[in-house]
Amino acid sequence: MLSGVSKGEGLLRLLSTMGPQVLAADELNLTSDVAAVLEAKSRGVDVLCTAHGGTFQELLHREGMGRLFEGRTFQRYVRLTGCGQVQEIRDEEGKTL
Secondary structure, three states, X not given: OOOOXXXXXXXXXXXXXXXXXXXXXXXOOOHHHHHHHHHHHHOOOEEXXXXXXXXXXXXXXXXXXXXXXXXXXXXXXXXXXXXXXXXXXXXXXXXXX
């Protein structure tokens, strides 16, 4: 865990210093978070992230998440209920699986 830096800055530092194969981040919401995820993907690092949103469409209307979807950053989108049960799964094109 890093403290004293934004999530996006922390992710970029981890990329630069640790050489991860996988990067995980909780609650993406800022443009700097999205930029860090895009940088990780451009370096061939797999990314696992969470973000809050009531529906898939609602999530995509958020500027950063829309950019990630348009760039086909993730292979799967999994929507969970408040109890952690799978509500729906979509592929990188947004199609329900």
